[in-house]
Amino acid sequence: MERVSMQSIVESVDDLPSLPQVAVKVMKLTEDPDSTAQQINNVLNEDQSMTARVLRLANSAYYGFPRRISTVTDAIIYLGFKTIRGIVMAASVSDILSQEMEGYALAPGELWRHSQCAAMTARFIAKTVKFNSLDLAYTAALLHDIGKVILNSHLKKGYQAVVARVMVGDIPFSEAENEILGYNHALVGARVAEKWNLPPELVEAIAMHHSPEKAQINKKLTAIVHMADALCLSMGIGIGLDGMMYPLSAEAMDLLELDEDSLETMVAQLSDMFVDQQSF
Template sequence: MVRIGLDQVVAVVNDIPALPQIMIRVMKLTEDPDSTVQDINNVITQDQALTARVLRLANSAYYGFPRRINTVTEATVLLGFQTIRSIVLAASVNDLLSKEVSGYALAPGELWRHSQATAITARYLARVLKMKNADQVYTAGLLHDIGKVVLNHYLEENYHEVTDKVETEKISFLQAESEVLAFDHAMVGAKVADKWNLPPELVEAIAFHHAPEKAELNPLLTAVVHVADAMVMMMGIGLGVDGLAYPLSQPALDRLGLSPADIERMIAGLTDILADENSFLL
């Protein structure tokens, strides 16, 4: 039994790097109605690597522009402030999510792939369901498992204890995780999002991505992230040690008005989009 205390979790969350300065400036600019496309361009293009990643994502099959987007200015005009913001965030957390997460048996790049696939799937669902805030949905999908990066350290030598519990006691991975560690990755992920000053609805969606019926602020957002995560697990992307050891919430499916047949159809519709490496190899 490893059982870590709250102070240890706080210490580890404190070790999580702050959002890069550029990301913070982009967040401020995209919230300010007086900002111009030029302002945003000036901030992003200060960082060449970030600029290259943003352009690669903007040109991915997911956004589906018929011709090449060559500059950040063009990307901002064509995709809009909210979408540019969510793309810059993806480019900013790429390194953090790309590390090996051995406590969950995720090879380097696997958590990133899982996170980005969930973000794309969630945004796709948001579009199908005609939700207003598709970019917030994308961001919640992107960050839903970020707590794994923090808990990784504690789970490394003990994940067999968690998987054995899942096996023998027939409980969900999340429950086993919190019985062994006293914390689960959803709770810890919410602390990271809070540290980054992300909106409370987003913090909630991360906290309850495995228990969407507990969401109060924005149950729809949480349900979409939950179902997108389940779809990505069904597709086998970034399964890791926890694999399919989470129940799919029927109330979440009901909230979205989706049947199992709809889910299958949407998985088929996503195959081409998720096959485009421009979304993953940043």
């Protein structure tokens, strides 16, 4: 079987498209409280397909606006800078995450749906547990599995071996990756986030989403991403092979003061929200 080192995988992270310029500019503008909706609107207008995707996401059932948001300026006014920031990030990575995941045993578009589910769920959990940044939780969860895109495209055969390993033994997918490759999609995803100059707590949440008890910088954020991933898998959104065995971290649950009952309630609320799967 081919053996591809973590080093060469890390190098291949450079082949990954960088964040679109428009997204980089919007990130900067939304960090500055003196920016205006007009400025953000002007930047987004440079990229019509981005504008269309942003509006589609802003109108998804998830944000629950009673009337149609038809301009970027309205979206900014109704949803606020921070939410727009997350939406622009989602619009920017949708192509990357929608690539066909042949080697990974995920149907086309499934990773994108899973990532969207995780992002929205993370935001919902963050709200429920009164975490201080809903936006950060959304973005971290959106990107949590981005490493799969890289591994999938560079290790077609290697990934088949991982898939086969998961099938025969009761081990989680990321454990099978560790065993066969010596690293996993979470670590590779963290390298992508570093390449994009995302904040360290976000890099950590991606790196540790399958082992949230190891987080140091922002334990709560990592725990939220872990729980959001688990809830989406339990709802069957983007299930693939990752959903076959997903050890839920008791520490993450304790940290967020969640229990079985509160999880059940959340799943019920989320399922209502996700009835309209078109929004993914």
